[in-house]
Amino acid sequence: MSLTRHLGRGRDLARTAGDHAADMFAPLTLIARGLRHHAEWTRSRWASTPKERRGPTLFLTAALALGVFLLPHGLLFALVALAASAAWAGRRPKAAPTAEPDTGDLKLAALYAALTPYLAGPDDISPLYSIDGHYKTAFSGWEFDADGRLAALEVAYPAYFTDTEPAARARIEQVVQGKAGRAREYRFDWDEESNRLRVTALAPLPTDIAAQPFVTAPGEIVLGFTDAQGSSRTIPVLQAGTTAQQPPVVWRVGPRSAEPHLLALGSAGSGTSTLLRSIALQALPYGDLVVIDGAGTGEHACLVNRPGVHTVETSLHGAVAALEWAAKETERRLGLLNAARHTGIAAPEDTTRPLWLLLDHPTELSELAQAENRPDPQDLLEIPLRHGRAARVTVVVAEDLEALDRLRPTVRATTRAKVVLGPAGADLGRAALGTALDITPAAHTPAGRGYARIGAAAPVRLQVPATVDPLDEDAPAQLRDAVIGLLPHRDTRTEAPAPSTPAALPDPAAAVASVTERAEEMVAELGADLAKDAKGVRSHPAR
Ligand SMILES: Nc1ncnc2c1ncn2[C@@H]1O[C@H](COP(=O)(O)OP(=O)(O)OP(=O)(O)O)[C@@H](O)[C@H]1O
Numbered sequence: 165m166s167l168t169r170h171l172g173r174g175r176d177l178a179r180t181a182g183d184h185a186a187d188m189f190a191p192l193t194l195i196a197r198g199l200r201h202h203a204e205w206t207r208s209r210w211a212s213t214p215k216e217r218r219g220p221t222l223f224l225t226a227a228l229a230l231g232v233f234l235l236p237h238g239l240l241f242a243l244v245a246l247a248a249s250a251a252w253a254g255r256r257p258k259a260a261p262t263a264e265p266d267t268g269d270l271k272l273a274a275l276y277a278a279l280t281p282y283l284a285g286p287d288d289i290s291p292l293y294s295i296d297g298h299y300k301t302a303f304s305g306w307e308f309d310a311d312g313r314l315a316a317l318e319v320a321y322p323a324y325f326t327d328t329e330p331a332a333r334a335r336i337e338q339v340v341q342g343k344a345g346r347a348r349e350y351r352f353d354w355d356e357e358s359n360r361l362r363v364t365a366l367a368p369l370p371t372d373i374a375a376q377p378f379v380t381a382p383g384e385i386v387l388g389f390t391d392a393q394g395s396s397r398t399i400p401v402l403q404a405g406t407t408a409q410q411p412p413v414v415w416r417v418g419p420r421s422a423e424p425h426l427l428a429l430g431s432a433g434s435g436t437s438t439l440l441r442s443i444a445l446q447a448l449p450y451g452d453l454v455v456i457d458g459a460g461t462g463e464h465a466c467l468v469n470r471p472g473v474h475t476v477e478t479s480l481h482g483a484v485a486a487l488e489w490a491a492k493e494t495e496r497r498l499g500l501l502n503a504a505r506h507t508g509i510a511a512p513e514d515t516t517r518p519l520w521l522l523l524d525h526p527t528e529l530s531e532l533a534q535a536e537n538r539p540d541p542q543d544l545l546e547i548p549l550r551h552g553r554a555a556r557v558t559v560v561v562a563e564d565l566e567a568l569d570r571l572r573p574t575v576r577a578t579t580r581a582k583v584v585l586g587p588a589g590a591d592l593g594r595a596a597l598g599t600a601l602d603i604t605p606a607a608h609t610p611a612g613r614g615y616a617r618i619g620a621a622a623p624v625r626l627q628v629p630a631t632v633d634p635l636d637e638d639a640p641a642q643l644r645d646a647v648i649g650l651l652p653h654r655d656t657r658t659e660a661p662a663p664s665t666p667a668a669l670p671d672p673a674a675a676v677a678s679v680t681e682r683a684e685e686m687v688a689e690l691g692a693d694l695a696k697d698a699k700g701v702r703s704h705p706a707r
Pocket residue numbers: 430431432433434435436437438439459461463564611612613627628629630631632633639
């Protein structure tokens with residue numbers, strides 16, 4: 165007989181002996197389990213018995229035990245009864261703890277199943293995603309919030325998934341948002357190098373910040389507020405009666421700004437006019453405004469006749485006149501600034517005072533202009549848009565998202581600060597911001613909610629401060645008062661107001677001539693060798 169057979173027989177014998185022993189000791193095990201159960205029951209009853217009743221209970225038990233003991237064969241009967249009841253109690257298998265269905269487990273399994281059709285490869289030998297697979301093979305980390313909602317998730321995906329294609333990404337993002345809850349926004353961080361996707365649910369942005377003076381440097385405009393990731397600083401703001409630190413989305417304007425003009429797009433009622441009003445209130449203490457309300461809804465009527473507001477136009481005729489003046493004013497400023505730069509003298513004060521052209525729904529006027537065969541207001545914006553940065557002229561255009569195609573290429577190309585408000589589909593959002601969003605918007609967004617992109621930076625979330633129309637009687641009185649408090653009055657201007665009507669401003673050619681004259685005088689004083697430079701000033705026409 166070979167050694168292997170010996171070993172095999174030995175194993176069989178040992179297994180048989182073990183089985184016999186288990187059978188033999190089974191009743192004892194049963195009784196022991198029952199006794200343990202009885203002991204636990206007794207302990208819990210004792211613990212739940214009030215202290216004052218413990219003495220009598222103990223006394224009654226001892227009396228019963230003594231009675232049983234004194235009975236003929238009482239002890240024997242008691243032991244048999246105890247063993248029988250222990251055997252009965254021990255017979256019942258210990259009730260498995262009723263496992264609460266883990267909702268997190270169910271949610272992750274559902275998400276895994278939903279992702280499988282998009283991420284499974286039919287020819288994959290060891291697939292991360294398969295019909296009978298488990299989510300733990302693909303999900304490497306997850307977090308749930310206090311309400312049991314998915315807060316963060318890290319997902320691995322196969323290398324063959326086309327993660328560079330926006331459409332493929334969008335499909336996965338839609339599935340994740342659908343399963344994790346459409347009421348929230350999610351940030352999708354695609355790590356293409358390691359084939360991992362990190363999903364983070366984003367907390368809603370505060371909607372209770374009203375219009376107020378913001379702590380910023382001149383030339384900085386607070387477009388709204390974002391999350392900590394979207395801003396490098398915080399500013400103090402009055403919020404719900406207290407001062408809180410909030411991260412602002414700041415847009416810098418002026419000659420050193422790489423994004424001197426802004427385009428705000430949004431669906432109807434999403435809050436683009438409110439954003440324009442918020443910008444106007446922040447710009448007014450340091451600059452002058454020309455407002456064109458193309459929709460003619462009178463939403464900017466609160467600015468009429470305010471110091472620093474040249475005009476608020478709602479008609480095509482008025483808009484064309486104001487924009488023609490703005491184009492000439494841009495040229496006048498450029499001419500004076502160029503001349504001042506050549507001669508080394510300080511530029512006249514009225515050339516350095518910021519001028520803001522705020523246009524709400526200009527495409528409506530463009531259509532009207534086309535029908536009436538009049539100059540298109542958008543064409544008149546060309547000079548301020550192209551040369552506004554040097555001339556301290558800033559253009560802000562607010563338009564309906566649907567009218568994006570009706571905006572002139574110059575307007576779209578030169579407005580390098582972008583805002584999109586309200587629900588925008590992935591394609592429209594990308595067209596408006598010039599890049600794909602790595603955040604999927606929530607199904608319902610409050611007014612003034614959207615995304616901002618300053619230049620080539622990544623888009624950030626944005627909530628515009630509640631800057632309601634003070635003439636809107638439906639708006640809360642508190643919010644209206646906040647705006648009224650910020651509207652300038654004659655005695656609250658921080659700087660001398662610029663001429664109140666466009667016609668009152670000096671003629672650009674005359675102004676250039678006067679600076680040239682002053683330059684010539686200086687040149688004469690400084691000597692003959694500077695005379696050449698003086699001729700140079702004359703030969704530079706105002707562009
Ligand atoms: N940031 C905000 N906070 C609170 N309410 C806002 C905000 N933005 C807009 N609203 C409110 O939403 C409504 C619509 O706002 P608004 O008129 O600015 O939208 P819009 O995009 O200009 O709409 P439309 O294009 O139809 O003119 C108004 O009642 C306004 O008070």
